[in-house]
Amino acid sequence: MGARSTVPFIAILLLGAALWVAETTLNAFYLQVLGLLGINIILTVSLNLAAGYGGMFSLGHPAFAAIGGYTAAILAYPVTLKASRIPGYPEWLLQMEVPFLPALLLGGLTASVVAVLVGWPVLRLRGHYLAVATLGLTVIVQVGIVNLVDYTRGALGLSGIPKHTNLWWIFGFALATIYVVYRLVHSRFGRALRAVRDDYIAAQMSGVNVARTRLIAFTVSAFFAGAAGGLLGHLLRILTPGQFSFNAVFIGVAMMILGGMGSITGSVVGAVIMTILPQFIIPFERGGTIFGAEFPALNGLTQIVIALILILVMLVRPEGLAGSREFSIRETAARFRGRRKEHGVDIVAVKGK
């Protein structure tokens, strides 16, 4: 086993050990935050595949998460509750209770199918029209969930979803997402995708099938967003249209932008920061006494902080924290060595003077 495969192997072992410790020692609240963290990683990496690598600035990923989430939840919903809570479906579906994994995958697949249907017309749009059209998808799905009460329980939210998700599921999926996106991006297909993003005419001239390349990336991206939605539903045990609103659009973009469009490492970092940071702000939102000081309830403080981060990143470092670089042990080590060398060179230069 060479160094190339040893390092990821050790990393996965360490992650496994950390997850085991977390699952056995942490209380439900921390487990939920960690779960959301993993789901956010999946969402951000998948969004990055479309927007960062593919140049398809999608504001429709919450819609894909919603479609995947509701599909998985409806498939895996307990048969005893189905007929009374969501009576709109045909009899055979009401009698069916699908195991968790196939339900998740089917949720992702449904999101993919919608992505193909929507992407076929919409991906022909260039630049920012795509953003508005996909934002439209978010609105359409939102309106659909609220109004199709017999199928989704509407604004009430679909509660009573069995708690199938745990950290193993979530981080397993997160690893799978990272692996697939990484391999996809660092392949012939990925080079074609980035070529289309940077100059689609040049890419077309070089024999890249622009429409197909974009559609494939969009569809794969939607699959993982859908799976993340499925994991979310079975983690929180409830799905509401509010979870997939404009707010979800903003936060998804913020996670991706903060980390860097076109960097998987960046997406992970962005998701971690944007999941952990709000946990420290929420106490201030509720108001009351914090560290002995009185605070009034500050509604929307989390969103204000996220918005300010978004604006500041755009003003100061529009490429995000990681830019389009990836974390690599070898390069990090090399950079440390490089710094020392530079230092040495400086001293020599001063002496020479």
Place this chain on the structure above:
Amino acid sequence: MSELTVFLQQLANGLVLGFLYGLIAIGLSMVYGLLRMINFAHGDVLMLGVFIALPVSWAGAPFPLVLLAGIAAATAAGWIVQRTVYRPLLKSRDVTLLVASLGVSLLLQNVVLMLTSPQPKRPAPEPFLDQPFQLGEVYLRNVDLMIVALAVVFVLCTHLFLQHTRPGLALRALAQDIDAARMMGIRVPRMVAICFLIGSALAGVAGVLIGYKYGHLNPYSGFLPGVKGFVAAVIGGIGSFPGAVIGGLILGLLEVFLVGYLPDALAQFRDAYVFLVLILVLLVRPSGLFGKPELVKA
């Protein structure tokens, strides 16, 4: 009610809504024409304008004063946003501006949320505006007439400004070819500022009128009208001034007629139709009714 009366009533409702969309669309269309930027914060500037006008109305001020307060607040907000956030980004990639506008949108919504509350609000009742108005068999309220009258006046003023003043000429030149205009000595940042001032002022007008027509205002109620305004601008042809107004009217009529004539089960999906229309327009005629096809597709 006869078929014809229903039709005329819907027509009137659609036109009123359309004028509101038109007022919102102008700012979005002008900004896109200049910067190739979808200003997602436009609707939130509108909302901010109303929320500053609301206390003025509660204090017992008459309608014209409330309107002025709304316009002033929206204009100031629009100017501050473009000065602090958009201007430093004028030379950066398109997507940077887009994301920045998303950030501003989120910021404005939640600052207003923090300073007020999520409970919906309405301006103090204005008996004159609430009076019913009958036109043949069609029933409206005075506020609807006010919307049409004010929209026409403000659109005409903007039109005259664009056609007959030097800054207006400069704005049109910029929209045509920003690089050539820059080389002719037009100061781009200043013109961008003027563009935002006009757009935000018109949004302020629309905001106050929406407040009086519908009531029920919360910090999020600007975002969707803003996005719909963009859809209207696309229908009319982005970057085109008459296009924005006519696109607004078309969108308003479409929305009202779809909701009015579709069966109830389908009529609930009101907001969804707007975006289906957008996707359709972009596929069939991406340059809209009056727009020029974009030569360089980026």
